[in-house]
Amino acid sequence: MTHATATLPPDTALRTLDELPGPPGWPLVGNAFQVHLPELHLELERWIAQHGTVFRAQFGRDKLLVISDHALVTQVLKDRPDGFRRPSRLAEVIEEIGIQRGVFTAEGEAWAAQRRMVMASFSPGHVRAYFPSLVRVTETLKRRWQKLQAQNAPMDLQAELMRYTVDVISGLAFGQDTNTLERDDDIIQHHLDKIFPALWRRMNAILPYWRWVRLPVDRQLDASVKVVQQAIDGFIAQARERLQDPARRAAPQNLLEGMLVAADEPGSGVGDAEVAGNVFTLLLAGEDTTATSISWLLYLLVRRPEALARAVQEVDRVLGPADGGASWTPERFAELDYLEACAHEAMRLKPVGPFNVVEAQKDTVVGDVKVPRGTMVFMVLRQDNLDDRFFPEARSFQPERWLGDDAPGTVGNAKRVSMPFGAGPRVCPGRYLALLEIKMALAMLLQNFRLEGVATPDGREAREIMSFTMIPEGLRLQLSPR
Template identity: 25%
Template sequence: MADLEAYFPFLLTCLVFTVFLWAFLKPSRPKSHIPPTPFALPIIGHLHLLFPIPHKGFYKLSSRYGPIFRVFLGSKPGIVVSSPEVAKEFLKTHEHVFLDRASTSTADYISYGSKDLVFTPYGPYWKFMRKIVMSKLLNGKTLDMLSSVRYQEITRFIHLISKKTKVGEAVDLGKELMKLTNNVISIMLMGERCMDMEEGVDDVMKLVADMVQAAGNFNLSDYIWLFESLDLQGLGKKVKKLRARFDVMIERIIKEHEEARKHGGVEVKDLLHILLDIQQDESMEIKLSRENIKAFILDIFLAGTETTASTIEWGLSELINHPNIMKKALEEIHQVVGENRLLEESDIQNLPYLQAIVKETLRLHPVAPVLARESTEDSMVAGYHIPARTHIFVNVWALGRDPNHWENPHEFRPERFQEKEKELDVRGQHFPMLPFGSGRRMCPGISLAQFMVHTTLGAMIQCFDWKAGKDGNMPSVDMEEGFGLTLVRANHLVCLPVARLDPIPISM
């Protein structure tokens, strides 16, 4: 025993050395299975590389690290995808692993604890709501039923601009387009224009804009573990106030709808009436709660107002900077529609160049510049190991600028979509261009957005000449991007409109 005790230190040393040697030499996942990654700073990871505009930061990194690379947003691992081929791997080939959206604490709170369609995890409730949306709320029949609402509001908008031309007054198009889209969505949803609400159009617009901004704000507490329990930026406090304001407004409107239903005062059903029908239908496999209804209404407001308005604003900005394209679009509209009536939704199918202009606008200025998903299990994608609960960032802004798929990718040239080899749609099947996402979690409001963008932009081309700046003397429009959940202009488009014709001799 004494001899054994004498050798004990030596044996212990050998054991420790063996354990370390085994740990060092044990078979491990080859480094080739881990996507490349830039140098990360302690605590914040790669956050410093993403400011001021995240999708541009990702784009710059992809030029060095390739179409797929790994980042750390604080302590949260993420994968950035910047090529159509790799995007297809994540969004189609392995879609079942990446059906959950990456959410934040602010977005979760605003959406009533992810009780909406956008942020709720993939599962029975999401499938139920998606089916309801596609079969009852945003299907062709319902959109056709509410087409007169859209036409009337676009007519009001054009008439407003006409009055400005008569007094030589400039137009803040960012603001006026937001009013238009807010009014359209509000009437379709709740049968009430924002302008006619108790809260007033400016208050409603500001509430919607503030909620979009809050949902898209980068919350340090979500990504840096040291700050998890702190509200350093005050976002938690802010979103509570915002949702409380929205809740007061929407609760009033729901009660008004319920009273009207009791007294049989419903002639034309808006989307809220349809949701209340579904709530009261005992045959439905899932019972909608009041919070589900509120969360869905908020989804439509947030997804259907600023996104549509900013796409129209970007489109007109490009046309002002490319007068030859504006002229060609005007000639097509005058040939198909004429000069005695306003362009309508039914005309869109006969205006291929206008369609190409909208596609080119969405290629360069996608509504959502980055698609954020989260993996639900470990997987191998594009030759790399992707652990569960990894955030996936598909840089849609970069896909539309991939030189392997687009000739002169930074040039605004709608004609590219009239070439046979570029007959692409925007419904998620062509991965060089995914402005509305792809697969099962693609935006369900594509048809509504397409109607609004084509008809409004077309009517603006048809009726007015647009000169940049308050005095109409600016040589061009700046194309600087702002920061947010959606791709917005850094500065509202301010123009001086000049009347071309007045196809709507009405007084409002």
């Protein structure tokens, strides 16, 4: 038996899952029908209040261990990929839908090989080289918002930002200008938006009904996967054509080209199928997560006017007057400390992944609990983020807490508690790009517009909806010219 935690005192008595507290379940299905799937994260947080930071639950036949202590979560995340892996069910669902495995679901040696390629492509130096293209996409977003604002057209914040992030990731990773921001036809984003919710539903289904009965939603999913796969095949074909140039092959200019060059190496163990899987993964992850983080940030920022005013002052001081991005440089964006603090604070309060799930690869121990191989471990990442022991006035939006080496009054550095990008060997490879995208979108907005409102149509607080990521429901953006 291996241990996923620090060494326990020799006289510590280990507990089994059955000995843990937890919500009482129903026969056969356990707690599966006691949760509303779009609010699963909230149910987990309510159970923590009732049963503590370590408890058990059961969804169908699966017995679950639920943990929320950030130190314990960190130890589990660091015990990957040897001790824990992503749920095998996720890989099965992804392949069943028709998506090849990318680095997100790959395991073992396949993961290690793909991880090296992906990490290199998302390095700060690579993103820096892409900076001019990122500026162009952000300027396109500005023009779109100016047009919509002049027409007094309603602006669906989440949809607008997803267009932006699809264009960013398509340019950086694949060398393609999808330009979804200036198109209203059958854009790739419409199809990507159907895939993430479908993964979420199938991952949490009690029975895989779609294997026997195809509902309209399943047929729509099949069609969307086909459209996106055809687009990816086109990306790969165009990249291979560009790589006929020996100079280009010697110095690939984007992630896709780099992966294809690596796949062509003798004994690489990587082929076009794995390349396609990573393209698909990056389109999905690059669209949804960053767009959602920006949505939540704007929602929180508009509710604290003094923070919004300070962000505007920093943008004016560092970047100067709006000039179409002509004076934007990576060095200047590195000076936007308060904007970055705003991003970290928004991700602390509204992480796109409020919980993470892993599967034990072997019999192990988490804390003082025996965890059999195959057990799902739900790690609730937001619980300690909202605890006053670690963040004074934890439920308030205070970007200032991220400007020091240690958040005042916390136990250790704030980044050890709040982990929106995960931790350990499988930390998100795109975190540097995500922060730059967030800062760039926010800087463009604050330079050119007044942020009048970010609200739901009925004026109520935005609901948190789990659909693989935690998205805000129904936010509308209201701007005026600056």
